[in-house]
Amino acid sequence: MKGPRIELLCVGTELLSGQVNTHQAYLSTALAAAGLPLAREGSLSDDLAEITGAVREAFKRSDAVLMCGGLGPTFDDITREAVGAALGRKMSFQPALYARIAKKFSRYRLPVPEENKRQAFVISGAEVLPNPFGSAPGQLLKSGRRMIALMPGPYAEMSPMFERHVLPRLKAAYARGRATAHLCVRMSGVPESVADENLEFLTREPAPGQSFTILSSGGQVDFHATVTASSGKSAKSELARLRSRIYEAVGEHVFGEGAETLESAVGKKLRRRGLTLSAAESCTGGGLGRRLTAVPGSSDYFTGGVIAYSNALKRSLLKVSARTLSRFGAVSSHCAREMAEGVRKACGSDLGISVTGIAGPGGGTRQKPVGLVYIGLADKQGARVVKLLRSGEREVVRARAIGAALHLLLRHLDRMRE
Amino acid sequence: MKGPRIELLCVGTELLSGQVNTHQAYLSTALAAAGLPLAREGSLSDDLAEITGAVREAFKRSDAVLMCGGLGPTFDDITREAVGAALGRKMSFQPALYARIAKKFSRYRLPVPEENKRQAFVISGAEVLPNPFGSAPGQLLKSGRRMIALMPGPYAEMSPMFERHVLPRLKAAYARGRATAHLCVRMSGVPESVADENLEFLTREPAPGQSFTILSSGGQVDFHATVTASSGKSAKSELARLRSRIYEAVGEHVFGEGAETLESAVGKKLRRRGLTLSAAESCTGGGLGRRLTAVPGSSDYFTGGVIAYSNALKRSLLKVSARTLSRFGAVSSHCAREMAEGVRKACGSDLGISVTGIAGPGGGTRQKPVGLVYIGLADKQGARVVKLLRSGEREVVRARAIGAALHLLLRHLDRMRE
Numbered sequence: 001m002k003g004p005r006i007e008l009l010c011v012g013t014e015l016l017s018g019q020v021n022t023h024q025a026y027l028s029t030a031l032a033a034a035g036l037p038l039a040r041e042g043s044l045s046d047d048l049a050e051i052t053g054a055v056r057e058a059f060k061r062s063d064a065v066l067m068c069g070g071l072g073p074t075f076d077d078i079t080r081e082a083v084g085a086a087l088g089r090k091m092s093f094q095p096a097l098y099a100r101i102a103k104k105f106s107r108y109r110l111p112v113p114e115e116n117k118r119q120a121f122v123i124s125g126a127e128v129l130p131n132p133f134g135s136a137p138g139q140l141l142k143s144g145r146r147m148i149a150l151m152p153g154p155y156a157e158m159s160p161m162f163e164r165h166v167l168p169r170l171k172a173a174y175a176r177g178r179a180t181a182h183l184c185v186r187m188s189g190v191p192e193s194v195a196d197e198n199l200e201f202l203t204r205e206p207a208p209g210q211s212f213t214i215l216s217s218g219g220q221v222d223f224h225a226t227v228t229a230s231s232g233k234s235a236k237s238e239l240a241r242l243r244s245r246i247y248e249a250v251g252e253h254v255f256g257e258g259a260e261t262l263e264s265a266v267g268k269k270l271r272r273r274g275l276t277l278s279a280a281e282s283c284t285g286g287g288l289g290r291r292l293t294a295v296p297g298s299s300d301y302f303t304g305g306v307i308a309y310s311n312a313l314k315r316s317l318l319k320v321s322a323r324t325l326s327r328f329g330a331v332s333s334h335c336a337r338e339m340a341e342g343v344r345k346a347c348g349s350d351l352g353i354s355v356t357g358i359a360g361p362g363g364g365t366r367q368k369p370v371g372l373v374y375i376g377l378a379d380k381q382g383a384r385v386v387k388l389l390r391s392g393e394r395e396v397v398r399a400r401a402i403g404a405a406l407h408l409l410l411r412h413l414d415r416m417r418e
Numbered sequence: 419m420k421g422p423r424i425e426l427l428c429v430g431t432e433l434l435s436g437q438v439n440t441h442q443a444y445l446s447t448a449l450a451a452a453g454l455p456l457a458r459e460g461s462l463s464d465d466l467a468e469i470t471g472a473v474r475e476a477f478k479r480s481d482a483v484l485m486c487g488g489l490g491p492t493f494d495d496i497t498r499e500a501v502g503a504a505l506g507r508k509m510s511f512q513p514a515l516y517a518r519i520a521k522k523f524s525r526y527r528l529p530v531p532e533e534n535k536r537q538a539f540v541i542s543g544a545e546v547l548p549n550p551f552g553s554a555p556g557q558l559l560k561s562g563r564r565m566i567a568l569m570p571g572p573y574a575e576m577s578p579m580f581e582r583h584v585l586p587r588l589k590a591a592y593a594r595g596r597a598t599a600h601l602c603v604r605m606s607g608v609p610e611s612v613a614d615e616n617l618e619f620l621t622r623e624p625a626p627g628q629s630f631t632i633l634s635s636g637g638q639v640d641f642h643a644t645v646t647a648s649s650g651k652s653a654k655s656e657l658a659r660l661r662s663r664i665y666e667a668v669g670e671h672v673f674g675e676g677a678e679t680l681e682s683a684v685g686k687k688l689r690r691r692g693l694t695l696s697a698a699e700s701c702t703g704g705g706l707g708r709r710l711t712a713v714p715g716s717s718d719y720f721t722g723g724v725i726a727y728s729n730a731l732k733r734s735l736l737k738v739s740a741r742t743l744s745r746f747g748a749v750s751s752h753c754a755r756e757m758a759e760g761v762r763k764a765c766g767s768d769l770g771i772s773v774t775g776i777a778g779p780g781g782g783t784r785q786k787p788v789g790l791v792y793i794g795l796a797d798k799q800g801a802r803v804v805k806l807l808r809s810g811e812r813e814v815v816r817a818r819a820i821g822a823a824l825h826l827l828l829r830h831l832d833r834m835r836e
Binding site: 013014015016017018019020021022024025028029032037038039040041042043044045046050053054057061072073074075076113114115116133154156160211213215224279281283284285286287288289290292293294296297298299302303304305306307308309310312313316317346347348360361362394395398 | 432433434435436437438439440442443446447450455456457458459460461462463468471472475479610611612614615618621622629630631632633635642697699701702703704705706707708710711712714715716717720721722723724725726727728730731734735764765766778779780810811812813814816
């Protein structure tokens with residue numbers, strides 16, 4: 001069963017000047033989950049001839065072409081013009097669309113810049129896709145069995161437009177008579193290479209209709225499994241069989257499925273047990289709090305915390321003892337323990353978590369190298385501390401520390417009786 | 419002066435299944451710095467017809483094609499075959515090359531897997547590029563003025579091969595008599611569309627040899643200008659002239675150049691003035707602290723802060739008055755002011771910054787909608803508060819609030835006498 005051919009074209013000179021393309025990872029994952037894998041990706045500079053040529057070629061060999069970027073109001077936003085030229089279609093100014101764009105500016109009492117007029121030009125025959133999070137509307141054009149979608153460049157505008165408007169139309173057009181079932185199993189506390197090895201019996205030579213991806217970041221390993229079959233029922237039952245085999249192999253490391261994140265899994269368990277949490281951060285500087293509060297409604301269980309970057313604050317706000325700081329230092333098991341106990345008391349929460357370490361690039365010594373991190377967890381029974389030691393760049397060390405702190409919380413909550 | 423056209427093709431189904439392509443960022447940066455900007459990038463699955471077609475097209479329209487991936491020993495490593503087919507060249511087994519590969523295995527007392535024989539096939543006329551860090555040799559083929567380079571997929575093997583063997587050959591072939599100079603000007607407190615309008619006199623019709631890019635994220639707008647000329651001296655002097663014109667147009671918004679970020683610029687100004695800073699965060703949950711501490715050495719001026727997510731902590735740790743919370747609420751100008759004053763006192767710092775707002779998606783009302791954020795800044799003279807009101811997704815509202823807080827700090831520090 002051969003699927004439709006879908007290509008992605010990302011427009012923006014910045015993608016060819018050092019900026020990492022994260023849209024490709026997001027869109028390819030979402031498409032694979034829908035049983036519509038991406039066949040090719042291209043990144044193009046903001047050059048009319050370049051984009052026009054690439055669109056013409058991609059549209060010739062593919063069923064659907066997805067485009068990101070180049071819909072802004074500025075001189076280098078030329079995706080609309082290039083697609084019009086590639087497909088030999090005229091552009092027309094749509095006063096009603098312009099009025100909608102102007103309304104967004106008036107809401108903030110701003111005059112509409114002359115340049116934003118460009119955003120009200122629509123390719124002949126195209127449907128306008130609403131963009132509630134920015135001024136650039138999307139466009140979707142069908143031509144026979146073929147389809148081309150123009151989406152804005154910023155992730156926060158592109159991803160909701162893709163999920164609400166583009167993906168449903170792709171599914172309707174190309175996924176008939178093909179059903180897919182998708183599962184994403186999320187793991188923590190396990191290295192990617194170990195998870196990979198344990199799952200190799202599935203991934204080395206996938207059975208027809210099955211596909212797998214393994215991805216890792218910030219202490220979390222995600223395993224995606226997609227099954228394509230002729231009916232939803234058979235796709236689902238095959239996926240259910242796969243799911244059991246996946247859990248047999250790596251179930252002990254799994255904390256959730258689907259959209260679950262480490263922080264949302266921690267949040268659910270806290271809420272279910274009626275417990276509150278606070279955080280004391282040194283080397284992560286607020287990053288753990290930021291991740292915990294990325295979950296809407298996290299104020300139900302997260303009270304807040306202390307960023308104790310200086311030793312003075314570790315003493316005054318967290319009551320870490322002078323002896324601990326002078327004898328063992330701020331990056332020590334003792335300090336992590338006292339920070340966790342201290343923040344729990346200062347914030348009046350049931351649990352207190354702490355992070356102290358050496359994120360680098362400077363500050364490392366032979367005894368305490370860059371990458372050394374202590375994580376403390378306190379409750380009314382007492383406190384425990386875990387140690388991490390793996391060097392890396394500053395942001396990598398910090399992200400790993402945050403992941404490990406969330407993993408420790410998760411395991412602690414799992415061990416408690418509900 | 420038109421430069422050579424260089425394209426990059428990355429081979430690997432994983433790039434179309436959720437893996438982030440970091441080679442593109444690395445190679446495009448290195449090429450741009452050498453005055454050889456990348457014209458296009460493509461990611462291809464491990465499919466013979468797909469790769470063959472893409473190589474044929476890219477080689478036709480470009481001077482040089484760089485390829486990464488698909489040189490391994492396994493069944494899905496087919497870049498060699500695809501390039502041979504695309505260019506109509508035969509492949510030949512090279513016993514001497516095979517002996518070199520076999521020697522690497524013997525060094526680790528391993529038998530040579532049968533599969534690795536594939537790696538000793540070389541495209542007719544190609545030069546073999548040594549790979550000291552893996553078993554896959556690279557290949558470089560010249561055809562008239564054109565060039566195609568095959569490099570291995572793993573970063574640790576690809577990047578040394580690129581730097582030692584591919585980049586020098588590209589420079590020798592295409593960069594003679596061309597030199598480039600590059601400038602990135604970083605701005606805050608200005609909408610991208612306004613910066614763009616002010617710079618349009620340069621960007622609308624760039625002079626020959628000049629190119630421009632404008633990028634925006636998290637409250638920051640970056641303007642890149644690149645000049646290509648026949649000598650380093652003339653490129654530099656033209657860039658110096660451009661720089662003055664850029665500063666005439668948008669200088670008031672510029673906070674730095676090159677690798678400067680909002681948080682590093684704030685840090686420099688604090689350090690220069692010998693001032694310390696602390697932060698009180700509600701809706702950003704630690705994200706402002708995280709950004710301030712992303713700068714190595716930030717402990718010199720950032721003491722830490724309080725994540726006052728709950729009202730109880732706003733009262734107990736920041737001494738926000740009960741009256742303020744009951745009468746105006748936690749999201750109010752009064753509360754932001756008291757949070758900034760409170761954190762300054764609690765942390766004993768010269769400056770205190772605060773953020774309180776409604777990040778959404780829930781919690782908004784008619785009077786206080788999602789996107790309403792107050793930012794407070796306190797010093798020994800007193801405190802001031804600014805208000806933001808722009809809706810968006812949770813993470814966008816939070817990122818904007820952090821950007822605005824850093825911008826407020828920057829402006830405040832600018833106004834102080836050194």
